Amino acid sequence: MNATNPAPATAGAQDLSATRPWLKSYPASVPPTIDEARIGTLNDIFRDALAKYPNRPAAESFGKRVTYAQLGRDADAVASWLQGQGLKKGDRVAIMLPNVMAFPAILFGILMAGGTVVNVNPLYTPRELTYQLNDSGARFLFVLENFGATVEESLPEIKLDRVVLVTPGDLLGLKGAIINLVSRRVKKAVKPFSLPQAVTFKAVMAEGARKKPQPVSVSPEDIAFLQYTGGTTGVAKGATLLHRNVVANVMQCEAWMLPFFGTREDHLMVTALPLYHIFALTVCGLLMTKIGGCQLLIANPRDIPGFVKTLQKSRITLMSGLNTLYNALAHAPGIEKVDFSQMVFAVSGGMATQETVAKKWKEITGQPIVEGYGLSETSPVVCANRLDIEEFTGTIGYPLPSTDVTVRGSDGTILPDGERGELCVKGPQVMAGYWQRPDETAKVMTQDGWFRTGDVAIILPDGQIKIVDRMKDMVLVSGFNVYPNEVEDVLAKHPGVMESAVIGLPDEHSGEAVVAYVVRKDPNLTADELRQFCREALTGYKVPRRIEFRETLPKTNVGKVLRRALKEEAEQSHVRWS
Structure with a gap:
């Protein structure tokens, strides 16, 4: 894979190489920094996409596509309805959905209304849901009807102004009605529940479409997301991600990847990881919006046979996933019938990618898995491999533009390259802190302003970073x-x-x-x-x-x-x- 239209790195790269040795290994077409003065809001990115790419497909679900122009109208309806319900700037709105067509419209509708998005795992138990909604102070909840029973059980212990029930077929027209029928009657995926005060998403769209939303002045310093950590290391905490944090990371990812995207207008990103997960949210949902790409939304990636059938019908160009997903696909019957000829890259994050999985994937697709690394607290991407690698490297690659990393000992001292220690990060993508938890924030930030990842790493001679393990593991x-x-x-x-x-x-x-x-x-x-x-x-x-x-x-x-x-x-x- 070769870079498209390579350009020489900026002169500043030589000055920065003393403190950022990885810059010497950067592709010539990737700048050492992003222009942080140009960091705006996610609302700016969305409006720009609507203006530049109105007729391009923005998302595909169950074989049906919507354009950016339609997505803009749908997001406006969501924003208008929320404002009509009394949403004020900074109010939190929770999304408890898998990758269904309604997700992007709800996401951007909340942001355009001036709200803060709280992403919720749809498979949460009532206890977990209660905790996150109460901790975030969410006023509204958009939830797939399949999980209405969970909300009903949580309702006595939470304070919500309104619950909106979404279906898998929303925004899919007549085909959506068939999808809903199959979900309810054939697959029996919707357990009985009673939420008499809830409103349907269909009703929200009808009411919201009656008038345009009121413009809201949103700044880069406003909170875009409360992105809760997975809870694998203790009590879940909300990483406070400002608009500038997430926009910076979108710009960093674009700077790293764009030279390899080419100028084509038909990019199709396989979005199998759920959009409530920070990796998919940024690398699929937001980066694709920035470049005018289309997301192939996979509502249930655990249905591997169904997933493979969807891939067989698509001409995918980009893919994101993690080790277990690539492993399952690589061993799935029918994967050899998928057309991977147009694929530019497959990126992996979220957990360590195993060499055997990467080898099997390349045998099938002809493309290596490009591994990256990030956390909820860093919006998320910190490092990524070059996109022109020929073989899987086993490292997480190099820090993205405008990102600094150090490896530190238990006493906080910076260790020489090659020594194992805790990976620490500084950059515009690092969160503002944990939501209403200054004590927890203090535990992960050094006195000189670096975020402690909790991961053990070494810096290789060429500046690549290799994760050894989680410190607690x-x-x-x-x-x-x-x-x-x-x-x-x-x-x-x-x-x-x-x-x-x-x-x-x-x-x-x-x-x-x-x-x-x-x-x-x-x-x-x-x-x-x-x-x-x-x-x-x-x-x-x-x-x-x-x-x-x-x-x-x-x-x-x-x-x-x-x-x-x-x-x-x-x-x-x-x-x-x-």
Whole structure:
């Protein structure tokens, strides 16, 4: 893959290289910085897209497309309705939806009305939903009817002005009615619930379309999103993302990727990760809006056969996903019939991508997986591989333009390149702090203003960053550090392994023991055989002391393996390995 219309890097790159050694490895067409003076709001990006690309498709769902012009009208109706309900600038509005056609219109409608978006995982339990709505102070909730029962159970403990019920077929015309019928009657996906005060999204659109929304003065310093952390490391906290944080990251991603996009007007981004997840939100939803691309919305990416059928009907050019998704697709029947000839790149984030998955993906598609890295707190992208790589690198690539990183020891001192330490980040994409939690904000920000990621990393000689592991996931065996990612990567190389998760559990002899949970591809695979395989690649103390075979592994709703859940399960059972 070659860059399009490469241009020389700016002269400032040489001056910055002393503190940003990765700039020497930048593609010639990528600038070292973005113009932060030009950072506006997400509303500006949306209005620009409506003006520049009115007739281009903005989104596709269940085979039907809407143009940017139609998306603009739909967003206006949402904004008008919210204002009519008394929404004030800065009020929080929650979206509890998978990737259905209504999502983009609701998202931009809230922003255009001056509101703050609170993204909610639709698969939350009533307890989790109650916590997030109360913590954010959301006044309105847009929820797919499939999850109405969850809202009903939470309602006595939350304060909402209005609940809006969305259907999978909203904004899809006659086809939408068929989709809703199948969802309700055939798949029986909608559990009985009673929300008598709720209003349908269809009614919202009809009422909102009667008049234009009132213009609202939104500044880059206003809050665009309360993006709650996944909760995998403790109580979920709302990362306060200002318009300038998210717009900066969109600009950074554009600066890094645009030279490889080309000038084509028919970009189709596979949006399989849910838009309530920060990676999909920025890299799919917002970046595609910025460049006038179209999102192929996948409402249920867990339905792999259905997903593959959708891909077979599409000429995709861009794709985002994570390791588990690429792994599932790579082994899915029919994937060989998908036309990948127009694909410019496939980017991966959210969790470490395994070499074996990347290798299989390239065999099928001809394209390597381009790995990136980010967090909710950084809007999210911090680093990404060059898009012209020929093979999977196993690193997270280089910091994006206008991004600084350091690796620090436990005492906060900056470590030399090549030494392991906590990855710290500074840049315009870093959040303003955690919502109403100054104590938690203080824990993750250094005194000199750097965000502590909680990830262990090293900086390679050419400036690439390699994540070793989460700090809290590290296993300590007789004083030696064992990083689960390393063990999982070895396990993944065995042809009989589908996927695995590695944790540390208490051991009376070594302090902790390495334990592996494995999903088999070969049902005849034995623990002894797999342990012997590991011994060929790992030093003795890294080889799993115990291997337990499972049918599935616990995962977040975006497909990230939950090591914490396995650890908690074992600890509750008082498991010790000796």
